[in-house]
Amino acid sequence: MRLNMTKMTGAQAVVGALERERVEAVFGYPGGMNMPIYDALCHPDRAEKGIRHILARHEQSAAHMADGYARASGKIGVCMATSGPGATNLLTGLATAYMDSSPIVAITGQVPTFMIGTDGFQEIDIVGMATSVTKYTFQPLSVRDVPHSIKAAFYLANTRRPQPVLVDIPKDVQQTEDDVEFPEHVQYPHYVSLPSPDPTIVKTIARTVLSAKRPVILAGGGVRIANAYHELQALAELLVAPVVTSFMGKGAFPENHPLSFGCVGMHGSERTNMLIPECDLLLVIGARFSDRTTGRIEKFAPNAKVIHIDIDRAEIGKNYKTPVVFLLADARSALQALLRELDAGMLGGERNSWVKRNQEVVVMAQTALDGNGKSHLSGVETIKMLRRFIPLNALVATEVGQHQMWCLQHFQVIEPGTFISSGGLGTMGFGFPAALGAKIARPDVPVFDIAGDGSFAMTENSLATSVEEDIPVTVVILNNRMLGMVAQWQRLFFNRRYSAVQLGRSPDFIKLAESYGAEGIRVETLPELEAAVKKAISSPVTTVIDVPISPEENVLPMLPPGAGLKEMIVE
């Protein structure tokens, strides 16, 4: 026996490995095939080391909590589930994290090794099922493999493009005792962080950017993930180039900055969507040209040279024309290298007219957006007012639907990385559990979930987690008693025939909140909304603020399917 070996069970090795990764919280749900891990988690010897377990009420929520934790902290979120249905319930959460490049380590129980392949009770091939939505999967078949699997899962989840990793552990491996060793490092010599950006390519980018007359920067989620906010701002100010973001890039650039043009795309503002097709150079940083960002791809930026910086080589030319320059790098090191290369004195005078044009579109857009003077609360007004009432440092998650797109348009994100939303997969029910995970990561700031009534209903049972585990957040439901976005499409593209979108009067979200021990407040007016938000922020328990809005309100402008950026429906 080697000196640094310790005798323990596989389950103890799991917990030991998590402790060595300095995991502070695990989001999960127990069941038959992961009970040994749960036993090891609560072992009296470990109580002081303090991995906190947060009991979800559905495994999908556990995965979203881990995802929200990861997005709020930049650290890896950990979730756990038992085999079979527990594992399959995780999948939507893993897919959500996969699409938005969020690092999660998911640990599932599995039937004992001798039963694998026999269709045993609650056996499912989660390794096979999760392959499409994870970077990697492990299935340690001996106790000695457990510490390496966990260590490697953490290494892989956050090396290069962050993505989920699954570790599937058969129950007998959890139970068996053996001498185990915890590796300090894992060896993946062919899967390491990217080298520093190629200086030749950086020089080319600098030259190309400087020669442009009408440059636009398009920043995506990669800027947020790489924590490259300051570098992005410095570059934009140096070039005097307008910055637009993809939806995932919201929060990568302060939206009250004079050079901020908000989000481009299906629900991008008029000024932003009009700007992109006019640019002669598009500098794309950590964005992947999602169809929701580009609209009809041929009309996106037809006259622009495209420079694309991304951490993933498979994004080159995937959705959009092949860029004139591609730089394989993470956003931060790329921007740092580019900033070193650039010198403001190199800027030509011709840029002035572009800056002037930027200001013209700003003025044009402001007049277009004003004039919403109804007496009751509209969705748009509620979102705009929430920005006034919610502190700038609060973390704001959203669900998926109309309220989310109103946030895209009207909820200015000013402090870096304070906005959390499911962009790629568009997972209804993501926001509330993600907010709970975010609150675990950042107990020092208020955390909000801006929700619709449809989405919130998908994971509303996380109220139990919120109350029982003492994780106070504020949910604001824009309640139109409709699946609003689907209803909007039915109004616009299906001749107003409503099909399966009217949710009726239930539940009463106030009573629902109260039944879980949370607080519920219904607001009808702006002063009531302000008071409710203030009360919720100082409340020791989660508060659900129910804001009735009209079921007929549309998210505008919008691009109809197949339309180019300049072909928005405005009213």
Place this chain on the structure above:
Amino acid sequence: MSQGGRPRIISALVENKPGVLYRITNLIRRKSFNIESIAVGPAETPGLSRMTFTFSADYSRFDQVMKNIENLVDVRMVEPLEERNATVRELALVKLSPGAPVTRPEVVKFIETFRADIVDMSTDTLTVEISGDSDKINAFVNLARNFGLMQVARTGAVALAREMIVQKVM
């Protein structure tokens, strides 16, 4: 989409671990390509395997799936290969049951013409081993229909880049 484009060959040097083949084939499937052949075996370095895949694809989607494969944790290297820049070979076993009006000397001559070998024989059947590029094997199998073709087992293409023009995807 899956049916368009030209035939493509991918050669991948990968870790010999469970699930690697599944991850690669799953990626190719996700892009809606139909894999025509897969050949897997140990490579020159212990612990590594070389996999050869063939499928049809247009260039841009092929290029993208190449990069996706290269992104995989267990993949050391990926090369796109073509007949013009690589040696491509396939082996097939072909079982024939030639009967009248075909005579035995005619069968033997047919086999010799293709430089194939008879590797098994019974009173009614013979099994032929043939190797070469895919066109040659296709031609042999097509003609074998005139000689009582019963069964065909093909390895699928294996390929190695020719020297000096190794192309590595960036």
